[in-house]
Every structure is written in structure tokens, then in C-alpha cells.
Amino acid sequence: MSEYEHTCMIRGDGGRTLRAVLDRICNKWTLLIVATLDRGSLRFTDLHQQVPGISQRMLTLTLRNLERDGLVSRTVHAEVPPRVEYALTPTGKSLIPPALALAGWAIEHVSHMEASRAAYEART
Template identity: 80%
Template sequence: MIRGDGGKTLRAILDQICNKWTLLVVATLERSRVRFTDLQHQIPGISQRMLTLTLRNLERDGLVSRTVHAEVPPRVEYELTPMGRSLIPPALALAGWAMQHVPAIEASRAAYADRAETSSQAANRT
């Protein structure tokens, strides 16, 4: 059991890591060092602002390194740090679990929706 501020820190770390954009950025950076624009093109649906915030948080937490090359225009590249690379196996395990259970989760969601609909209709009749 975690007590004191350790629990608060753990929650903040898990909130960041479990963010959908974080996992997509980490998965994209697993392959190689990537420029910001290329990273944005490789992650469908992410806005420039959300990518910037995600990369800043990952850099702050030590999962991503940012390299600025002194060129005109400046070239900025991002890559996973060793700690960031250590996130790949648990992230893949979580993704594997999700893929394995998609049919059961979809069936459960459909059954829940049916029950909710039945309850709603019964309540409207009274």
C-alpha cells in the first residue's frame, strides 16, 4: 500500500502513461528517432497542441529525449530513453490483453446496453 505523497505521484504517473496519446507516441517512437512533424503525421487524429503537451510530459518524466539540431530551420527530433523503452513490454502486454478480450468486452457492452434499454422502457411504462 502506498501512503502519503507517493500515492499522489503514482496516480499522476499512471494518468500520464495510460493516456491514449502517450501510448501511441511511445509506440511510434519505438521504431526510431522521429521529427515532430513526422511524428504528427504518423499518429492519426492528434493535434499539434496535444502532441506538444504529450511530448513535454514524456520528456519531463524522462521517457523521451528531445534533440535540437542547430540548423536553419531548426530540426528537432524525439526518441525514447532507456526508461521509455522499458515501457514497451508492459504496453504491448496491455494491448495484447485488450485484443484478446475485445469480443468478450463487446458482448458485455451489448448485453449491458440491452439491460439498460429494457430498464428504461419498464420505467417509462409505470
């Protein structure tokens, strides 16, 4: 039995929980935001500038979801104008090692995958 099957059996939900978590952390922006916040807390504008290509709306939505899931904390400082900072929670920080492992795997295997794609395209 695979780890996935074992996890689904324990949870008894047919894999819904695992898919929901993977949907959150494997979307287009989450890992970029988490990696950026790994360097320290940032204000929204600074985070927006450091995550290339993300719109303000998508950054807002992603941060809201990450906060809801307990990966990011949002701190509002009582100043005029209000200052809001985002930081990784301990759970968010625990995502860094597996994310780095996945990034390393991707870097190690990207040339093989590209060659396989080219061969597949040539056959079809």
C-alpha cells in the same frame, strides 16, 4: 493485501504517485507516441504524420510532458533551420513491454467486453 495497496503503503501517499504515473502513460496519446518512437527517433512533423488524429498542439503538450517525465528526449541540431528530433529514453523504452502486454490483453478480451456491454445495455 493487493500490490496496489502494498505500493500505496510503501509510498505513504494514498496512491497519488501511482495515479499520477498512470495518468501520464494511460492518456489518449502517450502510448501511440511511445509506440511510434519505438521505431526510432523522429522529427516533430514526421511524428505528427504518423500519429493519426493528434493535433499539433496536443502532440506538443504530450511530448513536453513525456520529456519532463524522462520518457522522451528532445535533441536540437544546430542547423538552419533548426532540426529537432524526439526519441525514447531508456525509461521510455522500458514502457514498451508492459504496453504490449496491455495491448495484447485488450485484443484478447475486447470481444468479451463488447458482449458484456451489449448484455448490460439490453438489461437497462
